[in-house]
Every structure is written in C-alpha cells, then in structure tokens.
Amino acid sequence: MVVNLRKIICTLGSHCSLQVLKGAKDEGFKTLLITEKKRYHVYSRFNFIDHVILVDKFRDILEPSIQNRLNELKSIFIPHGTLISSLSSDEIENINVPVFGNKFILRWEADRSLKQKLMVESKLQIPKAIKSKEEINDLCIVKLHGAAGGKGYFLASDKKGFEEGCNKLLNDNVITDENELYIQEYVKGVPVFLHFFYSPISGDIEFMGVDRRYESDIDGISRIPSKHQLNVEIEPTYNVVGNIPLVLRESLLEEVYQMGENFVRASKRLVPPGIPGPFCLEGVYTKEAKFITFEFSARIVAGTNLYMSGSQYANLLFENGMSMGRRIALEIKNGIYKRKLNTILT
Numbered sequence: 001m002v003v004n005l006r007k008i009i010c011t012l013g014s015h016c017s018l019q020v021l022k023g024a025k026d027e028g029f030k031t032l033l034i035t036e037k038k039r040y041h042v043y044s045r046f047n048f049i050d051h052v053i054l055v056d057k058f059r060d061i062l063e064p065s066i067q068n069r070l071n072e073l074k075s076i077f078i079p080h081g082t083l084i085s086s087l088s089s090d091e092i093e094n095i096n097v098p099v100f101g102n103k104f105i106l107r108w109e110a111d112r113s114l115k116q117k118l119m120v121e122s123k124l125q126i127p128k129a130i131k132s133k134e135e136i137n138d139l140c141i142v143k144l145h146g147a148a149g150g151k152g153y154f155l156a157s158d159k160k161g162f163e164e165g166c167n168k169l170l171n172d173n174v175i176t177d178e179n180e181l182y183i184q185e186y187v188k189g190v191p192v193f194l195h196f197f198y199s200p201i202s203g204d205i206e207f208m209g210v211d212r213r214y215e216s217d218i219d220g221i222s223r224i225p226s227k228h229q230l231n232v233e234i235e236p237t238y239n240v241v242g243n244i245p246l247v248l249r250e251s252l253l254e255e256v257y258q259m260g261e262n263f264v265r266a267s268k269r270l271v272p273p274g275i276p277g278p279f280c281l282e283g284v285y286t287k288e289a290k291f292i293t294f295e296f297s298a299r300i301v302a303g304t305n306l307y308m309s310g311s312q313y314a315n316l317l318f319e320n321g322m323s324m325g326r327r328i329a330l331e332i333k334n335g336i337y338k339r340k341l342n343t344i345l346t
C-alpha cells in the first residue's frame, strides 16, 4: 500500500545529507536538498533526491523566500552539523520551518557553559576543569571558545607549557587575552563516539552505533618515529577526515544505556521538550573503562554515515538495515500515523 505522507524531508547538502535523504526515501517520503551551487555536482548523481534548491551559501536559508518555498512543499527540516556551523543559535531558533527534534537544545551544544551544565545535570563524568595556569600539574588540553575541530587547541603539562602555547596564539592574533582559553584535564585513554536515538513516541532509547574519528593530524603523529617528532614542532589538530567503525565490549553497554537515559531525562528538565531524535555522547574510555564525556552533539553526527545499511546494534533492534537517517524518517512517519508530530518537531 502506498500511503501519501504529504511531507517532504529536507536538509542541507553536506555532513550526512546522503544518509538522511536516502533513509527518508526508503521510508516513502519525497526528499529535498538545499545545497550550495559548488557542491551540486556531487548530489546530482543520486536519484533519491527529488527536489533541489541551489543557494550561494548555506546562510541563504535565512531568506524568507526560501523558507516560504519549504513551507509550501510541507517540508520537515533535519538539522545537522553544517546547520550549526553556518548559523548562530538565534538564527536557528528563528527558522520558520518545522525542524525535526528540539532546535532549542542546539544552543546548549554550541555554548560551552550551557553544554557543561547539561552534562553535569546528566550525571556524566566530565574532565576536570583547571581554574588557572598556576594549577596545571598534569597533562592538560587548552581549548578556545567556539573552536571547531580542535583548531587552536594545545596541550600543556605545566605553567611554562601553557604560557608558550598561549603566547603563540596571542602572536598569531587567534586570541587577544589569556582568559579566552579554557584549561581542562587531558583524559588519557581512547576517544569513542556513542550514537543514540530517543523516541518520544515509543518512549525508548535506542543505542544505534559507535565510531571513532580519523583526525588529521593527531592520528598521523604516531606514524612519525619519535626522534623525528622531537625535531619538528607538532601541535596536534583534530580535523575530522572520516570515521572508523567500532563495537564495544558488551559489558560496557549497561553504562552506555544508563548515560543515554540520564541525558534524555536531564534535557527534558532543562530544555523542554528535551531531545527527541538522535544525539551523541563523545568521550574517552580510560584504562579503567570509565567513560569521561568531553562533549555531546544534540543532533545526528556524521559518524552515523558508517552505518547507512545498519550498524551491529541497529541490526539487533530493527528488521532491515536501519540507518540513523532512516530512523529519523521512521519516527516522522510514526508521528504522522499516530498524530504525534508535535512531540518531535519544534
């Protein structure tokens, strides 16, 4: 039976748009891509994209004429990382098109103090904050506010190391004041990204997959023998190039679900309506197998692109390969059938 869903799933052409639109198509929706002209030659190759709106830059979706067109087509907009890096939190909240999930929680992802607050309220273990350079007595990571992909971050293990890194950023005009830096305990272990989906319609939390990132140049540094490392000045960067699949020791899953549940509960309390849809807890497993969360994403992450035909975990929950993008479309479909769309859109 073909059911007319009368909605179009739309997203920005970047990040995870192929997965999102393919998933929407597989669930029976029409699809729409908004993309920059220079990227169109990639997206023109895929026949699951029904409509395209070409823009000069992603920010053009702020134009009322574009938003009117999206509403005429009865679009539901799926937010992802490119939306967050293209628009401010105010601009995102003022988008006048139904957004899947809670657009208000995206501010909590973008703002370092709000982010911290939600992680603490979720009872997640987080890296220790170091109040001043005087208190550095172990390896620390020094972060900039609002930096993307760890650019400008540096490591320091004492006050002198901090001052060297700080002076470099001052000289390069990256910062104008030492206080713009934020010092955090460097968590020793392995970074892991946990993908969740929360369905307000079923009330369930689904653990959908896990990945690690392949980052340049931090992941390349180990390929340089130590005697050469010492001769060249390398300040590692964390620019994501791709993602690598992972499964967890099964005994870790209990805590994974616990963390997901706590996060869902805290976000309902702090940012109603909470976190309908995908989110990601991003942290480091220490050698004691403790998960220390350094940040979260309050929307689909690009690491889910690994599992376009279902992850090991999604395959335990769903019959046929269920990607995160398809899971979003399924939730919207259930929302339409059960007249509960208002619980999953903002």
Ligand SMILES: Nc1ncnc2c1ncn2[C@@H]1O[C@H](COP(=O)(O)OP(=O)(O)O)[C@@H](O)[C@H]1O
Pocket: 127, 141, 147, 148, 149, 150, 151, 184, 185, 186, 187, 188, 191, 238, 284, 294, 295
């Ligand atoms: N406290 C920490 N301990 C160890 N590694 C960290 C810590 N914080 C961040 N990192 C590493 O730095 C990378 C970038 O940090 P993150 O806080 O995610 O910055 P951004 O907001 O730019 O994504 C992470 O992917 C992780 O590999």
Ligand SMILES: [Mg+2]
Pocket: 149, 282, 295
């Ligand atoms: Mg990050």
